Amino acid sequence: MKLFLDLWTVVAVVAGAFFFFAGTVGLLRFPDSLTRLHALSKADNLGLGLVVLGLLPQVDSVSAGLKLVGIWLLVLLSGATAAQWIARTFRQSGTDP
C-alpha cells in the first residue's frame, strides 16, 4: 500500500511538473497575449492540481490535506480572475494583444 501511494505521488507530481513546463514553454513561445494567457492558466490549474493530488497521500493529518486542497481552490479562483481580467482589458482597449 505504502509503495503504491509513493508511486502515485511520484507519477502525479511529475505529471504536474510537466504541465508547468508546457505552460512555461507556451508562455515563451506563443504568438500573442491571449494564447499565452491560455497556456499559463492551463499550467496553473492542471499542474498545481496534479501536484496537490500527488502530495495528498503524504500528509500527516486531515487538516493538512484540506489546507492543500484549499490552496489549490484559491489559486484556481485567483488564476481564473486574473486571466479573465487581463483578457477583458485587451478586448476593451481594442489594441492587438
Place this chain on the structure above:
Amino acid sequence: MTAGTLFGLCAAALIGLGLFGLIVNPHPLRKILSFNVFGSGVFLLFGAIAHRGAAAGMGGDPVPQALLITGIVVAFSATALAVALLLRLFDQTGSVTLSSDVAAKAGNDTGAH
C-alpha cells in the same frame, strides 16, 4: 556551501545591484524600486546572519528575525510615502523629474498650474 553563506553572498550582490540602480536610473519611481531591491538585500544579509545563530532548537536567532519583520513593515511605510510624494508631484506639475531646469521646461509644456 551552507544556505546562510550562499544567501549571504546573494544578498551582497543584491545590495550592489540596488545601489547601482539607485544611482543610474533617472526616473524617481525606478529609484524607489531600486531602493527596495537594496533594502531587501540588507534584510536578506541580516536574515542570513540570523540563520547562522540557530541554537536551542530554533532554526535561527529569533531576535534578528523579529527585527526583520519590523524592518519590512517600516520599509513599506517609507515606500508608500515616497510613492505618494511622487504621484502628488506628477499631479501638480505633469512631470516627475527631480532636476530643476527640466522641471521648468516640462511645466511650461504641459501648462501646469
Place this chain on the structure above:
Amino acid sequence: MIEILNFGLAALILGLAVWAVVAREAPAAVVGFIVYGLLLTLVWLQLQGIDVALTEAAIGGGLTGVLLINAAVRLRSTESTARAQRPSASTRWLAAALSATVTGALAICVLALPEPAPTLAPEVLANIAVTEVGNPITAVLLAFRAMDTLLEAIVLLFALIGVWSLAPDRAWGGRPGLLQQADPNGMLDYVARVLPPIGIVAGIYIFWIGADYPGGKFQGATLLAAMWLLVMMAGLADAPPISRSWLRWLLVAGPLAFIAVGVVGAVTAGAFLSYPHGFAKTLILVIEFALMPTLTLILGLILLGAPLRGEAA
C-alpha cells in the same frame, strides 16, 4: 539536492533583481520585482524564518508590489522624458565600480563571519515561559522588544498621515482612491463577493495562531486589508472620508492601547512596557487585539493614497 535548488533560487533572484533595475518599462520592472518578492519568501523558508517569509509575501512582495504597479501605470507618460536624462557613461561606470566595491566588501564580511555565530536564541528560550506565548518571534516582538513594535505601529500611522497630508486642499477630508463603478456581471464583482469571507477567516486565523506558531498581526492584518481593498476595487463599497471621527479613533486606538499597557507596566512592574508577573499573556493579547483593526485600516488606506475627491460618494 537541496543545495542545487538553493543555487537555482539564488540565480533566479539575482536575474529578477537585474531585470527590476535595468528593464526599459517601469510596469515590467515592477512585475519582475513582485516575482522577486515571492521567490524571496522561498529563501526565507530556507533560512528557517517562516514568520519573515509570511511578512515578505504579504508586505514586501504583495502590498509594495500593488503600490508600485499602480504608480508605474499612472506615471507611464513620464518615462520617455526620464529616459532622456540617463546619466553619462562615465557616471554609469563610476556607479558600477562603486556598487561592485560595496558588494565585494560585503561578500568578504559574509565569508569572514565569526564561528561560532553569536546568538540570543538560548536566552529567548530561557525567558519565553514568562511570556506564556509559544512562538519565540511573537515573544520578541511583544515582550522582549515591545518598544520596537510600538514605534513600528507609530511609524505606519505617521506614514499614513504623511500620505494624507499630500491631498490637494479641495479634497482634504474627502475619500481616498478613485470611485469605482460596480459591474454586477463582472468577474471582479464575483470574486469580491466570494473571496472576502474566506480571506477574513484566513486573516484572523493567521493572527490568532501567531501566539504559538508562525503568523501574527501584521500578516493577518495584510490579508484583511487586501480583502477590504478588493471590495473597494470592485465598487461594492466606497472608501470612508478621512475626516470621519470613528475612522480617526480606530487609527489611533492600537498605539494608544499599546502605550496604556506600557504605562500600566511602568506603575505596576517598574518599567515602561514591562508586564506584571502572571499577566504577560493577557496584556500581549490586549495589545494584539487593539492593534489588529488599526493595522488593517492603516495598510488599506495607505495603499489608497491621498484623498482626491470630496466627501460626496
